[in-house]
Amino acid sequence: MNQTTRPSGLKTALSWGRRGTAGATIAREMRFDNISHHYGPTRALHDINLTIASGEIVCLLGQSGSGKTTLLRIAAGIEAPQSGRFLVDGQEYGAPDRLVPPEKRGIGLMFQDFALFPHLTVLKNVMFGLTALSSSIARSEAMLALERVGLAQHADLYPHHLSGGEQQRVALARSIAPRPGILLMDEPFSGLDQRLRDSVRDETIAILREMRATCLMVTHDPEEAMRVADRILLMKHGQIVQDGSARELYYQPVDLASARFFSEVNMLEGEIVDEAVITPVGTFAAEGKSNGTASVCIRFQGVNIIPITNQPAPVGAKLGRVLRRRFLGEVDLVDTAVEGLDDPLQARIRNADNLKPGTEVFVSFDPRDILVFEKEEP
Secondary structure, three states: OOOOOOOOOOOOOOOOOOOOOOOOOOOOOEEEEEEEEEEOOEEEEEEEEEEEOOOOEEEEEOOOOOOHHHHHHHHHOOOOOOEEEEEEOOEEEEEOOEEOOHHHOOEEEEEOOOOOOOOOOHHHHHHOOOOOOOHHHHHHHHHHHHHHOOOHHHOOOOHHHOOHHHHHHHHHHHHHOOOOOEEEEEOOOOOOOHHHHHHHHHHHHHHHHHHOOEEEEEEOOHHHHHHHOOEEEEEEOOEEEEEEOHHHHHHOOOOHHHHHHHOOEEEEEEEEEOOEEEEOOEEEEOOOOOOEEEEEEEEHHHEEEEEOOOOOOOOOOEEEEEEEEEEOOOOEEEEEEEOOOOOOEEEEEOOOOOOOOOOEEEEEEOHHHEEEEEOOOO
């Protein structure tokens, strides 16, 4: 077979295998106990304490350099923590003086670059982690994994014959073929285009649910984390700054940086007086906040813009004028000059055909999309 081109006449695999056919595993618990790690003078992790329950899907979310991948590498056994311990089901797998190697951990790994062996067929790639089994049983288990990801018919091809989405399916089949109790995933979908990313991600999570495996996934995409995870860990400067459900992190961000990570926001200055914040566009609730200067975030979707007609102004609305409107597909991004503000407010608006530049408007705000943070000292 010519190994430089895809064999002619072979139908491209478009569908995945039947759901509910992935082999179940015995999920395992992970625990990071006071983990710290440095690269020279750079602190990668600082006193990480974290337990991931059996069968839980957890996403590590954060900017590049926040420590996500280092934590994953410690779980995988690629790095030994410089202090603290990593445990699986209560047994120590990683410490400064002890490191169980990756191949003896029973942990599956899946990476963004697929990490397939180009000289091996698809089937041989999936069989690679099944060395403890006889050749016939390893082949059978690998074919079952390929059937679940919809690529059994491509078993004898080489990775370069496949599309990026198909190669990612092979990487997934290889990681689940040994039926690991834990699966670690490092930005597994970032190399795919948006259309493929959504379908591959949804099917991957369906397979994880079928297997009931424990999963720790690294991502920098907040929407991906919200779609995938039972729990999200937001990391910054080597520490976990917030731990909770998608709803908790979105509606109750711990600080200004966390709020901006999850949403596009307009930033205003305000003054908190008796649990209310006074801003140039109105006064809003600031329950539990101390008196003083505040940073106020208004999410783009929380800005309501209504053309001025003969109807009375909505309660609390400010006067404004549309400056610019940009079509983004499902919504328009509308820039509006508002009385009392030096900079325009931005809003995402559906059905914005009546908001042409120059239109005089009323501007009001959804209180659910207003976040107030006490001003941090420099």
